[in-house]
Ligand SMILES: CC(=O)N[C@H]1[C@@H](OP(=O)(O)OP(=O)(O)OC[C@H]2O[C@@H](n3ccc(=O)[nH]c3=O)[C@H](O)[C@@H]2O)O[C@H](CO)[C@@H](O)[C@@H]1O
């Protein structure tokens with residue numbers, strides 16, 4: 001027996017949806033909290049399975065973690081024990097690898113098995129490991145487990161060959177207690193990185209330059225507790241804006257930082273979506289004229305986010321003519337195209353690009369969420385399709401979308417979960 005999401009398509013949506021705290025910030029903020037020597041409270045925590053997996057991992061490390069009210073986590077690492085992280089929970093998400101940087105930074109020692117997360121093609125962690133080594137760590141890989149050890153971490157200059165989000169955050173966490181100054185060059189500039197650095201600075205870290213490609217970390221001796229509110233999820237926001245563009249009559253997406261969505265807003269306007277961009281909301285006006293095709297090239301922030309490419313592609317099936325989506329981050333991130341084809345889309349994939357020929361009607365059928373944003377794409381497609389779409393492997397979707405069903409139902413969508 002498996003739980004699936006069923007969506008009856010063809011209903012127009014309207015009303016307001018409120019965006020939750022950023023998944024990709026949260027999953028790094030939680031491991032970052034163990035660097036403190038006193039309790040930390042974080043607000044705006046999304047109710048997603050990645051957070052529940054991280055709570056299990058904290059408990060295994062004997063960290064006191066409590067959801068004091070919905071969306072608020074109290075994390076007290078004072079009785080923490082640095083035991084090897086080999087449980088199943090590590091493999092449930094990508095971000096468990098942030099415990100490498102956090103534990104290495106705090107204790108000079110970390111043992112952890114290979115993380116999980118979406119399969120988007122190969123996802124090496126060589127840049128994380130090279131960064132730790134540059135700070136003075138020795139790394140062994142034994143029985144499926146990374147063992148990182150340093151008698152002392154010493155600040156140094158680290159140039160990232162690729163501006164990796166994960167490597168930037170992991171190195172930042174390892175370096176907060178290092179002796180002297182660490183400079184990360186070609187650092188990633190994603191808003192989530194600013195959020196993690198802000199949390200660490202509230203604790204007493206000395207990090208500068210976050211949000212630029214040069215981040216400087218001056219090591220400190222102690223990190224205290226603090227309170228922190230997570231930034232809104234720009235990928236969840238983009239997903240609902242795309243839903244508004246696809247099937248909305250008049251939809252308002254609230255709790256967004258529009259600046260984080262500049263590249264996506266530009267593309268939506270380019271294909272013919274009409275919207276008002278407010279200070280912390282985006283209003284999508286319904287019923288657009290014939291959509292125009294476009295070309296998308298995914299890029300690190302502030303470029304077009306790879307995580308949005310998949311749901312955006314669904315919208316492009318409704319544009320008149322050929323659109324091209326080219327991946328420069330994860331060149332194999334096109335599994336959603338196979339599923340969309342089952343629903344009637346006309347898409348050729350020649351890696352690293354997908355060629356989408358529109359406009360084609362979409363029909364409900366049985367499809368599989370092969371990864372998180374493929375799942376999001378199938379939800380968008382299901383809302384647009386004629387008939388009922390049955391989405392399998394929905395655990396991927398639940399990793400990253402807080403109260404998806406509730407939010408969509410409030411907007412007038414017809415969807416439900418069923419054991420099949
Ligand atoms: C939890 C989280 O925040 N996940 C996001 C994060 O993933 P993640 O942090 O894993 O992605 P990275 O920014 O590290 O990856 C960018 C590129 O660098 C490559 N690379 C990365 C590290 C490394 O050591 N070696 C290497 O070659 C990757 O294969 C990829 O081609 O950023 C991705 C790119 O915006 C998003 O799709 C994910 O949603």
Ligand SMILES: C=C(OP(=O)(O)O)C(=O)O
Nearest residue numbers: 094095117118307372373
């Ligand atoms: C790929 C993603 O997540 P993760 O890195 O956690 O697998 C995503 O959020 O689209």
